[in-house]
Amino acid sequence: xxxIRAVRGMNDIPPEKEAVWxxxxxxxxxxxxxFGYGNIRTPIVEKTDLFTRSLGEVTDIVEKEMYTFKDxxxxxxxxxxxxxxxxxxxxxxxxxxxxxxxxxxWYMGPMFRHERPQKxxxxxxxxxxxxxxxxxxxxxxxxxxxxxxxxxxxxEISDLQLEINSLGNLETREEYKKxxxxxxxxxxxxxxxxxxxxxxxxxxxxxDSKDANTREIVSNGPKIIDYLDKNSLNRFDSIKKTLDKMGxxxxxxxxxxRGLDYYNDLIYxxxxxxxxxxxxxxxxxxxxxxxxxxxxxxxxxxxFAVGMERVIELLMLKEIPPKVNSIDVYMIFDGQIARExxxxxxxxxxxxxxxxVFNYDSGSFKSQIxxxxxxxxxxxxxxxxxxAASELVSLKPLRSRTPQELLTLKNATKKIKSExxxxxxxxx
Numbered sequence: 478x479x480x481i482r483a484v485r486g487m488n489d490i491p492p493e494k495e496a497v498w499x500x501x502x503x504x505x506x507x508x509x510x511x512f513g514y515g516n517i518r519t520p521i522v523e524k525t526d527l528f529t530r531s532l533g534e535v536t537d538i539v540e541k542e543m544y545t546f547k548d549x550x551x552x553x554x555x556x557x558x559x560x561x562x563x564x565x566x567x568x569x570x571x572x573x574x575x576x577x578x579x580x581x582x583w584y585m586g587p588m589f590r591h592e593r594p595q596k597x598x599x600x601x602x603x604x605x606x607x608x609x610x611x612x613x614x615x616x617x618x619x620x621x622x623x624x625x626x627x628x629x630x631x632x633e634i635s636d637l638q639l640e641i642n643s644l645g646n647l648e649t650r651e652e653y654k655k656x657x658x659x660x661x662x663x664x665x666x667x668x669x670x671x672x673x674x675x676x677x678x679x680x681x682x683x684x685d686s687k688d689a690n691t692r693e694i695v696s697n698g699p700k701i702i703d704y705l706d707k708n709s710l711n712r713f714d715s716i717k718k719t720l721d722k723m724g725x726x727x728x729x730x731x732x733x734x735r736g737l738d739y740y741n742d743l744i745y746x747x748x749x750x751x752x753x754x755x756x757x758x759x760x761x762x763x764x765x766x767x768x769x770x771x772x773x774x775x776x777x778x779x780x781f782a783v784g785m786e787r788v789i790e791l792l793m794l795k796e797i798p799p800k801v802n803s804i805d806v807y808m809i810f811d812g813q814i815a816r817e818x819x820x821x822x823x824x825x826x827x828x829x830x831x832x833x834v835f836n837y838d839s840g841s842f843k844s845q846i847x848x849x850x851x852x853x854x855x856x857x858x859x860x861x862x863x864x865a866a867s868e869l870v871s872l873k874p875l876r877s878r879t880p881q882e883l884l885t886l887k888n889a890t891k892k893i894k895s896e897x898x899x900x901x902x903x904x905x
Contacts, residue, residue: 486592486600497792501785504631505585505605512624514581514607519564521587525554530771531563531739542590557589561606562739562764562780563771569610570773579611585785597755597787607761608780610768615715618743618763618779622716625747625759625781626725634791637758639726641745642733643713644681645705647766650741653704654680660698667694684732692732700731709742716743739764743779752790759783805832805893807849807875810860811842818865822858822886829890831897850875856893 483489490498509516525545532539544557558564561584574580584606592598607624609617622639629637644650658680665673669688676683684695705713720727727745735744744762752758761781768776806826810819823833834852836845842859849857859871864883872889873881884892 484600486594488599488601494789497789498785501632501788501792502585504628505583508624508628508631509583509607511627512581512620514583517565517568517582517584518586519558519561519568519584521558521589522555523558523564523567525556527563527567527771528556528559531566531767532560538590542592544589544591559590560588561586561604561782562608563767565606565608565780566610566767566773566778567771569776570768570771575611575776579609579617581609583607595755597752597784597790599786603785605783605785606780607782608778610778611776612779613765613777615712615719615743618712619716619719621761621779621781622720622725622727622745623723625783626723628783629747632788632792633795634788636751636791637747637749638728639745639747640728640730640733641716641743642701642730643705643709643743644701644734644741644762645709646741649704649706649709650681650701653699653701656699656704657681657683661694664694667691681734684734695732702731712742735760735762739767739770741765745781749791751794752787755787757784758787758791803832804834804852804854805856805897806834807852807854807857808833808835808860809842809845809849809857810836810865812862812865814862815860815865818868819858819860822860822870825886826858826890826893829894831890831893846873855896858889 525543528543529539538559543559546555547553548555565582565584569575569580569582586603587601588604589601591600594600607621609621622641625639629635645653658676661668661672661676661680661683665676668676668683668691669686672683672686672688672691683691684701686692686695717727717729733744733746740762742763742765745760746757747759748756749758750756759781761779763777763779765775765777767778768774806823808819808823810816819835823835826833834854836848838845838848840848842861846857846859855874855876857873857875859873859881861871864870868886869883870886870889871881871883872892882889882892
């Protein structure tokens with residue numbers, strides 16, 4: 478019988494990769510506390526209408542990539558969330574979270590898109606999402622760029638570049654789209670086939686075409702910056718001036734667009750050349766119309782999402798990986814009386830903050846010590862029938878040549894803690 482494997486594009490995270498994931502998640506939580514954001518958790522499954530109405534029915538995500546199925550109980554169409562913003566905004570509306578003022582929210586979790594799996598792009602992937610709902614000023618947009626910058630600083634990731642652009646408000650964006658379509662219709666034979674298809678459905682996506690001929694034609698066409706109204710221009714200028722004052726480098730990319738329909742005004746991407754074609758690590762912008770699109774009141778908002786797997790790849794490229802949480806003690810015993818005393822010893826050590834792995838397998842002391850050494854533990858505690866009867870333990874260092882000692886459990890605990898926490902035994 479064939480063994481069952483994970484679904485293609487959906488990956489396990491084994492214990493040996495836990496340290497770098499824990500490091501990333503701990504830094505994220507620290508940054509969110511620094512900036513005063515509260516954690517929100519939403520379901521993995523949402524009603525399909527949430528995404529068709531928020532992302533746009535002609536986007537690649539809705540047309541090709543969503544995991545959608547019919548609920549067998551009631552026939553309702555449900556979808557595994559392909560991104561987190563729509564679900565977060567849905568929760569804000571449902572629970573009236575902005576009744577007393579704007580909300581700063583963040584979340585982490587798995588998202589799902591049926592894409593062709595490749596390095597940095599998976600069918601189940603993890604995102605950090607940060608949203609500021611109910612804030613109209615440019616300060617919220619700027620703060621999100623500063624949150625990104627702080628995150629990279631604390632993770633010691635230096636090879637990221639920030640690109641920014643403004644799409645203007647919904648009215649001026651529509652004027653620009655009409656001008657772009659009119660211009661490109663005069664060059665249909667020269668642009669790539671995919672761009673010709675998008676001309677009728679999502680023309681702004683043609684701006685980030687990878688086809689060289691299309692990019693050249695676009696570069697000679699109308700510029701979105703020329704269609705911005707005074708308010709959007711002032712907002713964009715204020716953001717740039719703040720970034721300049723804060724020492725955050727950026728490049729204005731007039732051809733930068735996002736793949737989701739709900740954005741207006743500021744959009745941005747943090748990219749790297751270290752990950753090949755999957756170089757976008759974080760991206761976001763303002764989405765003032767999203768709340769009303771999914772049934773709420775007009776509410777200004779902005780946010781961004783970080784691809785956590787891509788950050789993990791960048792962290793793995795560093796020469797010094799995050800420290801792995803090591804095991805303090807591997808518990809070895811022989812005989813029933815020793816086993817019972819070993820359970821007691823393990824419990825006491827854990828109460829003192831010492832991590833203990835309890836040996837489940839029988840075997841000689843020699844074979845157990847081999848397992849202790851391969852476990853990565855710093856010490857082995859060895860308990861035989863004589864030690865148990867005398868309420869003593871043998872403490873054997875596994876990472877140094879320090880001699881094995883016969884100690885009371887209390888003194889063994891003191892010695893381990895003095896090494897682990899740097900506390901002198903006389904102060905314990």
